[in-house]
Amino acid sequence: MRTQDVQGKKDEGPLAGKVALVAGATRGAGRAMAVALGEAGAVVYATGRTTRERRSEVGRAETIEETAELVTAAGGTGIAVPTDHLVPEQVEELVGRIEREQGRLDVLVNDVWGGDHLLEFDKKAWEVDLAAGLRMMRLSVETHLVTSHYALPLLIRRPGGLVVEITDGTAEFNTAHYRGNLFFELAKYGPVRMAFGLAEELREYGGTAVCLSPGFLRSEEMLDHFGVTEATWRRAVEKDPHFAVAESPAFIGRAVVALATDPGRARWSGRSVSSGELAEDYGFTDTDGSRPHAFAYFEEVVFGGKEATAEDYR
Known part of the structure; x- marks a missing residue:
């Protein structure tokens, strides 16, 4: 059934005919990456624990059903599958369903997190x-x-598979700066090494694994924290001047699509990069036409003392 859906979209985008799994697509970067992949024509399986019937421990209202609907509205095929990725049987069933319905998987985005409420x-x-x-x-x-x-x-x-490990902070940045909580430090460095190791294991199959981090992300939770919306986000700069370098979730979505549509993406395999770095290389922009590079701003200006403003890094 779903295979026909894929074939029916073969002329509707650079990723038409491709199948993606975005693990952890309920909100924020995960949702944005799922939508961007859909906009490029892919069939996208969006997983998470919060549905219209049940909320996860995170306690927010965004649901995977909403994400799937946004994927379809963008031009792809969105399929919501409630999944707790700490339960192996649920993940095994998820992949079995993708195999039955599509017979393939071209892009895996490992974006599961949901631990911000635990931070001290x-x-x-x-x-x-x-x-x-x-x-x-x-x-x-x-x-x-x-x-x-x-x-x-x-x-x-199939040769050419792509795995994107999502984390918070590049290897270079996280090595140079302590993130303020030892468990968080280790949790966010794990995906860096997973991408490195998977790059080695996937090489003989023509696969690529990359670790990708957003910059200062304007997630739903961050916007709520500052009491602003995506339309009014600049008002938050009064509270935190560094927020001027913030990026929309769409920015990392475009970063993933840039990787997925690049036949030469193996050059990134095993590496840790940010959305800002990929934007400089591929030329995509954020929704306002800028190319925010948060990590360069924090490294050079905030920690390095360079005379510049956040606007100079957009």
Whole structure:
């Protein structure tokens, strides 16, 4: 049934005929990447724990059904599949469904997280809540490993498969700067090494694995934190001047599409990059036509003391 859907879109985008799984597509970067892949014509399986019937521990209202509808509205085929990626049986069933319905998997985006509500900054490793810290590790590392274990045998059936590990911070940035919580530090460095290791394992199958980080992301949660919307986000710069370098979630979505449509993407395999870096290379822009490069701004201006403003890095 779904295979016909894929074939019916063969002339409607650069990724028409391709199948993607965005694990952790409920909101934020995950939702944006799913929508961007759909806009490029792909069939996108969007997974997460929050549905119209049930909310996850994160407690936000965004649902995977909404994400799937946005994917379809953008021109792709969105398919919402409620999945807890810490439950191997659910992930195995998810991949089995993709195999039955599509017979292929071309892009895997490992974006599962959902641990921001567990963060405790300015506390030592022996002072933070141990259960919360270990939960963050499971959410950011174990979920990605479980998903790759079941999804990659389907992805490697055809040469050219792409795995994108999503994290917070590039390897270079996270190595140079402590992120304020030891568990968070490890949780966000895990995907960097997973992309490195998967690049080695996928090479003989013609596959590529990249670790990708957004910059200062204007997620739904971040906008709520500042009391603004995507349309009024610049008002938040009064509260935090660094927010002037923030990027919309669409920016990382365009970064993933740039990778997925690049026949020479193997040059990125095993590397840790940011949306800003890829924008400089591929030439895509954010929704306002700018190319924000948050990590360069923080490294050179905030930590390096360079005389410049956030606007100079857009």
